[in-house]
Every structure is written in C-alpha cells, then in structure tokens.
Amino acid sequence: MADFITLRSDEATQEPVVTLESFAGQSNATAVRIEPGEDARLLLGQLDRISLVEVNFPAYTDGRGYSAAQILRESGYTGELRAVGDVLIDQLAYMRRCGFDSFKPNAPLDDADVEAAFARYPDVYQKTIDGRTPIWAKRHEDA
Amino acid sequence: MYQYDNYDQAMVDARVAEFRDQVARRLEGKLTEEQFRPLRLMNGLYLQLHAYMLRVAVPYGTLSGKQMRMLGHIARKYDRGYGHFTTRQNIQYNWIKLSDAPDILADLASVEMHAIQTSGNCIRNISSDQYAGVAADEVADPRPWAELLRQWSSFHPEFSYLPRKFKIAVIASAQDRAAMRLHDIGLELVKKDGVIGARVFVGGGMGRTPIVAPEINAFITEDEIISYVEACLRVYNRYGRRDNKYKARIKILVHELGVEEYRRQVAEEFAHMKALGLNPPREELARIAAHFATPAYESGLSDDLDRSDPDFALWVDRNVTAHKQPGYAIANISLKPIGGIPGDASADQIELMADLAERYSLDELRVTHAQNIVLPYVKKADLYALWKELEANGLGEPNLDLVTDIIACPGLDYCSLANARSIPVAQKIASRFASNGRDAEIGELKLKISGCINACGHHHAGHIGILGVDRKGTENYQLLLGGSGAEDCSLGTITGPGFDENGIVDAVEKATDLYLRERTEGERFLDTYRRLGMAPFKEAIYG
Ligand code: SF4
Numbered sequence: 216m217a218d219f220i221t222l223r224s225d226e227a228t229q230e231p232v233v234t235l236e237s238f239a240g241q242s243n244a245t246a247v248r249i250e251p252g253e254d255a256r257l258l259l260g261q262l263d264r265i266s267l268v269e270v271n272f273p274a275y276t277d278g279r280g281y282s283a284a285q286i287l288r289e290s291g292y293t294g295e296l297r298a299v300g301d302v303l304i305d306q307l308a309y310m311r312r313c314g315f316d317s318f319k320p321n322a323p324l325d326d327a328d329v330e331a332a333f334a335r336y337p338d339v340y341q342k343t344i345d346g347r348t349p350i351w352a353k354r355h356e357d358a
Numbered sequence: 359m360y361q362y363d364n365y366d367q368a369m370v371d372a373r374v375a376e377f378r379d380q381v382a383r384r385l386e387g388k389l390t391e392e393q394f395r396p397l398r399l400m401n402g403l404y405l406q407l408h409a410y411m412l413r414v415a416v417p418y419g420t421l422s423g424k425q426m427r428m429l430g431h432i433a434r435k436y437d438r439g440y441g442h443f444t445t446r447q448n449i450q451y452n453w454i455k456l457s458d459a460p461d462i463l464a465d466l467a468s469v470e471m472h473a474i475q476t477s478g479n480c481i482r483n484i485s486s487d488q489y490a491g492v493a494a495d496e497v498a499d500p501r502p503w504a505e506l507l508r509q510w511s512s513f514h515p516e517f518s519y520l521p522r523k524f525k526i527a528v529i530a531s532a533q534d535r536a537a538m539r540l541h542d543i544g545l546e547l548v549k550k551d552g553v554i555g556a557r558v559f560v561g562g563g564m565g566r567t568p569i570v571a572p573e574i575n576a577f578i579t580e581d582e583i584i585s586y587v588e589a590c591l592r593v594y595n596r597y598g599r600r601d602n603k604y605k606a607r608i609k610i611l612v613h614e615l616g617v618e619e620y621r622r623q624v625a626e627e628f629a630h631m632k633a634l635g636l637n638p639p640r641e642e643l644a645r646i647a648a649h650f651a652t653p654a655y656e657s658g659l660s661d662d663l664d665r666s667d668p669d670f671a672l673w674v675d676r677n678v679t680a681h682k683q684p685g686y687a688i689a690n691i692s693l694k695p696i697g698g699i700p701g702d703a704s705a706d707q708i709e710l711m712a713d714l715a716e717r718y719s720l721d722e723l724r725v726t727h728a729q730n731i732v733l734p735y736v737k738k739a740d741l742y743a744l745w746k747e748l749e750a751n752g753l754g755e756p757n758l759d760l761v762t763d764i765i766a767c768p769g770l771d772y773c774s775l776a777n778a779r780s781i782p783v784a785q786k787i788a789s790r791f792a793s794n795g796r797d798a799e800i801g802e803l804k805l806k807i808s809g810c811i812n813a814c815g816h817h818h819a820g821h822i823g824i825l826g827v828d829r830k831g832t833e834n835y836q837l838l839l840g841g842s843g844a845e846d847c848s849l850g851t852i853t854g855p856g857f858d859e860n861g862i863v864d865a866v867e868k869a870t871d872l873y874l875r876e877r878t879e880g881e882r883f884l885d886t887y888r889r890l891g892m893a894p895f896k897e898a899i900y901g
Contacts, residue, residue, distance in 0.1 A: 251600070254596070274600075275396070275519070276396060276479070276519055276600070277519065277600045278479075278516075278517070278518065278519025278520060278521075278595060279595060279596060279598075279600075281515065281516045281517075281518075281519065281595070282516055282592055282595045282596045283596075285516055285592075289630070289634065303393060305380070305396075305397055306519075308515075309513075309515035309516075309518055309519075310515075312515035312516075313515050313516055331379070335372055335375070335376050336369060336372050336513065337368045337369070337372060338365055338368065338369060339513070340369070340509045340510060340512050340513060340514075341510055341513075341514055341515070341636070342634070342635060342636050343515060343516070349638075350365045350366075350369075350509070351509070351638035351639070351642040352638075352639075353365065354363070354365065354642065354645065355639060355641050355642065355645075
C-alpha cells in the first residue's frame with residue numbers, strides 16, 4: 216500500500232507548506248498549498264521560487280484542482296505538483312494528465328491498482344500539458 | 359456515419375475493462391457505494407427505485423441498423439424486454455443487474471457503442487439535429503463537429519469532475535430541432551463570407567432555474583471551436599460552485615457574473631489557449647466528415663405517391679418530412695402510440711426498426727429529443743411498404759408533433775427523484791384527445807411532462823408543460839403555457855394553482871378549447887397563446 220506516490224525522479228520536497236494567502240508575504244517560502252476556491256493565477260509571477268505546489272482535494276468530486284494544475288503547468292511551472300486529500304485510484308490518470316506528478320492520498324492506495332490505473336488507457340483524445348500525442352495527431356502522423 | 363478506427367475501439371475496450379474491474383472491486387467491498395457511485399455514473403449506471411438503470415449513449419442520435427439491433431438484444435437479454443428512448447437522444451434500460459453491466463458494455467463495444475459519460479458531472483453525450491445531413495436548410499452536416507466534440511470530451515482529464523453535468527448541442531440550421539439554446543453550450547454552425555464557424559450560446563438549461571442561453575460569441579471559426587469550448591469550460595470549472603447543487607450549473611455562473619463579464623473571461627482564457635494548439639487539424643475534421651459524406655442517392659426517382667389508402671395518406675401528411683434529395687423522404691416513427699409509454703419500444707420493435715433501416719433507409723436511424731425515431735433516407739416509392747410494416751407492429755401512429763406526441767420523463771414509476779408520475783398523465787391526455795379527435799383538429803402542439811423540477815421531460819419548453827410536484831404528500835401537477843425549445847425559444851409560465859391527475863387533463867382540455875375558439879388562420883396553439891397572453895387562458899382554466 217502506498218501513502219505517497221511520485222512520478223518525479225528528484226526527492227520529494229520536504230519544505231513546510233504555507234497557505235496561498237501567506238505565501239506572498241513570506242519571501243523565503245518555497246512550498247504552497249492551494250484550496251479549491253483559490254485562484255492559482257496568483258502564483259504566476261512567483262513560479263521560479265516555488266518547488267512544491269500542493270493542490271488540495273477535500274472531496275474527489277470537487278474538480279477545481281484539475282484546472283489549477285493545468286494553469287500552473289501551462290504557465291511554465293516545472294516544480295513538484297502534488298495532489299493531496301481525497302485522491303482515489305480512479306482519478307490518478309486524469310490528475311497526471313493535468314500535470315500532477317505526486318500524490319498524497321488520505322487513504323493509502325494499493326500499488327497494483329495504481330499501476331493498473333496509469334496503464335489503463337492506451338491513448339488520449341486531448342492535448343494537455345502532459346505532452347502525450349493525442350489520437351487526432353497520431354492519425355495524421357504518417358500522412 | 360462515423361466508424362471507429364483502432365484508436366477509438368481501443369479506448370472503448372479499455373473502458374469496458376476498467377468498469378469490469380470497478381464493478382469487481384465494488385462487489386468485493388473494496389469500493390464503498392459512495393466511492394463507486396461517481397464511477398458507475400460515468401458509465402451511465404444509476405440506482406433507481408427498483409433496480410439499476412443503464413443509459414447508453416447514442417452520439418448525436420445517429421445509429422446503424424446493426425447498432426439498433428444490439429439495443430434490441432440488450433433489452434431482451436438483460437432488461438425486461440424494453441428500451442426507453444430519452445430526451446437526450448439516448449436509450450435507457452430500467453431493469454439492469456449490476457453484475458450484468460460489464461457484459462452489456464462489452465456487447466455495446468462490439469458495435470462501436472458505449473455508455474461513457476451518459477451521467478455524472480462531466481460532459482455528456484453531444485446532441486444534434488435529428489435531420490442532420492438530410493435537412494434542406496442546413497449550412498453543413500453538423501455531425502462531424504459533434505463527433506469531433508465527442509472525442510474531445512471523452513475522458514477529458516480537466517473536465518470530468520465538473521460542478522454539475524454539462525450538455526452540448528450542435529446544430530447547423532436556423533430552424534432548431536434540438537433545443538440548442540437550452541443546453542449548457544449550444545453551437546449553431548453558420549457561414550460568414552463563405553467560411554464556416556459557430557455562434558456560441560452558453561448557459562442555457564432547464565431544471566429548477568430555466569434559462570435560455572445568451573449568445574457569447576457571434577462567430578468563432580471552425581478551426582477554433584475546440585479551444586473556445588475549452589475556454590468556456592475552464593472559466594466554469596474554476597468558479598463553478600460546488601456548495602449548492604442547484605446553483606452549480608453554468609447557467610447560474612453566467613447569470614451571476616453577467617454575460618459581459620463571463621464573455622470577457624472566456625476571451626481572456628481563449629487568448630491564452632490559442633497558443634496551446636488544442637484544436638485538431640483540418641485533416642482530422644475532414645477525416646471525420648468523410649464518414650458523413652452524402653450517400654449515393656439514386657437519381658431520377660419519382661416524387662409521386664399513391665395516396666389511395668387514406669390511413670397511409672394521413673401518416674404521410676403527419677409523419678413524413680421533406681428530404682433535400684428528390685425522390686426521397688424523411689420518415690418519422692412515432693414511439694407515442696395512444697395509451698403507451700412515451701419513448702418506449704419493445705425488443706421486437708427495436709429489432710424491426712433495425713431491419714427497416716437496413717432495407718429502406720441506407721442502414722441508418724436517428725433518435726430524436728422528442729423520443730421518436732427517424733428513418734432519414736427512405737425512397738418515396740418505398741414509403742407505403744415501410745408504413746405497412748410499421749402499422750402492423752404498433753409503430754405507425756400518425757401523430758408527429760400533435761398533442762398526443764408527448765414528451766414525458768420516467769417519473770415516479772421509475773425515478774428515485776420524482777415527485778409525481780408522468781407516464782399515466784401522458785397516457786390519460788393522449789387517450790382523451792385521441793378519442794374525441796381533438797388531436798387532429800388542434801394540429802401542432804408540443805406537450806411535455808416532467809415528474810419533478812429537474813425537468814428531464816422539458817416541461818419548460820412545452821407549448822404546454824406539466825410539472826409534477828409534491829403537495830403535502832400527494833401528487834400534484836402544475837400547468838405551464840407558452841414554452842418552446844425551437845428557434846423561437848421561450849420558457850413556459852405557470853398558470854396558477856396545480857391540479858390532481860384528472861384535473862390536469864381537464865385543464866389541458868380547457869386551454870386547448872379556448873385555443874380552438876380563438877385561433878386565427880394558420881395559428882398554432884403557441885402562436886395564439888403568445889398573441890392573447892395568459893389572462894384568457896387563466897380565465898378558461900380556473901374561471
Ligand atoms: S424530471 Fe425528475 S422525475 Fe423525471 S426523470 Fe428527471 S429527475 Fe426523474
């Protein structure tokens with residue numbers, strides 16, 4: 216069983232995580248946590264000093280964190296992007312597609328289930344920041 | 359029509375395997391019902407009053423004979439021999455066992471069908487004009503864009519846990535046969551200076567707070583539709599309220615932000631997205647469009663019809679629509695036999711319609727949001743033979759768009775959210791108006807019934823709408839007048855206090871009696887209501 220999953224090759228950031236509100240005022244903070252109602256754009260000017268963004272999913276049904284992740288990655292953020300909270304097997308693949316590269320679920324996940332979830336779909340229909348080639352592009356690659 | 363390639367098939371097969379695994383984990387107790395719920399919902403599986411209900415997607419309402427036959431097979435093998443066609447151009451089965459669901463999805467996948475995203479808070483099946491490709495007034499066949507959107511929305515990682523369900527419609531005619539402006543996003547394809555693009559309407563919907571979608575963009579070119587829709591959704595997903603499910607639809611957001619502000623934020627997001635290359639290239643649209651190419655019509659066919667059989671002539675007048683190709687016709691099969699359940703068809707009937715499509719309609723059928731079936735390519739010379747077979751199998755009701763062609767949701771007979779039954783009310787109204795011949799006298803009258811405020815029966819958009827409410831523990835029905843889901847889109851107004859089951863039938867009759875007395879030449883019920891206003895109708899109903 217895994218209570219922390221990372222897809223990164225570097226060490227997981229251990230820095231103390233501060234709230235989005237206090238982050239702007241703490242110039243030495245490098246790790247920040249975003250709650251569902253908060254606007255990830257507020258971080259855009261400060262991305263180069265951040266090594267970890269935690270996006271909280273208090274309930275897996277609240278999908279605002281997916282957009283927060285996409286926005287950060289589309290704006291060039293390359294640090295660790297961690298999904299925390301009610302993170303279940305069946306959301307992992309979508310989260311990865313939106314740019315999450317580590318996961319800290321409330322309840323530990325079965326390693327085999329995690330592996331199966333990431334391997335489930337052979338292809339993707341959309342272009343996102345994960346860089347996978349969407350089906351519509353593959354179809355015309357040889358042409 | 360569209361056919362899967364290996365990519366599409368692999369995605370659907372993977373979904374079947376995933377769901378099989380999820381069901382197994384549920385049955386083993388590894389998933390709680392609470393955790394399983396959103397997963398089964400993403401596969402169209404609801405827990406209803408008596409059993410599981412499975413909703414199968416019919417993308418933009420288009421089916422082949424082989425697919426239709428599979429729908430009949432599923433009705434026979436896994437249900438109690440019936441399927442129910444819905445206002446979302448889908449089909450649902452009301453008596454499904456959880457343990458059968460993975461096998462049903464596998465059967466569907468074998469004919470390039472699925473139940474992906476037919477429920478849950480995600481982008482649902484894309485709806486479209488049931489006459490797409492054969493309507494004389496369209497600027498293009500809207501289905502290639504609908505298919506492009508189907509693929510884009512399938513397993514969309516960012517938009518699979520939205521605040522609420524999300525419905526998109528694509529049409530390509532000024533005439534709106536798909537209630538486009540009552541969708542979360544409505545796209546109307548238009549031509550400007552010879553270029554195809556879309557008018558974009560956002561924030562329509564029915565339910566508790568019905569709203570006709572305002573126009574957000576007058577013209578977005580066809581190459582940018584995906585990224586524009588993506589921008590519309592991101593603004594929604596970032597804000598959309600999760601605290602109150604009645605305020606979570608995009609219509610509330612657009613309303614609360616204001617159209618101007620929503621439009622501005624979408625424009626900002628769109629400017630950013632343009633750079634991301636999210637739109638499939640033209641070649642991909644062309645690849646899809648080739649599947650919808652104009653069929654090889656026979657030329658030189660006669661437009662003459664032998665109308666000597668009066669019953670046939672009546673059916674032709676009521677249920678057959680003009681086709682853009684000489685010698686061909688669009689045949690509507692009414693699933694509203696008098697006294698029947700609106701939208702229901704037996705396994706035998708579904709299979710017969712599959713056969714008829716293969717024999718008479720270039721192997722294609724359509725499902726309409728009015729819960730009927732269309733054979734879009736029938737040679738006029740074949741109409742009589744077709745009608746004979748429909749007639750012999752309970753599918754020949756000549757009542758398209760009449761007061762007996764009622765849209766009704768499943769209501770309290772099946773649905774766990776219902777306040778009142780819809781089906782018996784529909785049956786009583788149809789029987790009353792058919793028995794006294796008033797249905798024919800009245801002509802076009804769209805009557806729509808919902809068993810609760812969720813409005814699956816589109817009651818807001820009925821020329822006459824009926825809403826089931828719970829009044830001190832007994833079923834009660836409110837009457838609405840003046841709605842329309844067509845290009846003259848409007849929302850019905852409640853007449854006043856509600857009625858019991860017999861009272862609502864009487865009230866509908868009083869309203870239509872007034873119409874018959876007051877109408878002027880060529881006026882439909884809706885037109886008379888709009889001219890006279892509510893007052894005289896109120897007087898007639900309650901006076
Ligand atoms: S309108 Fe209400 S009763 Fe009817 S199907 Fe929808 S949720 Fe159920």
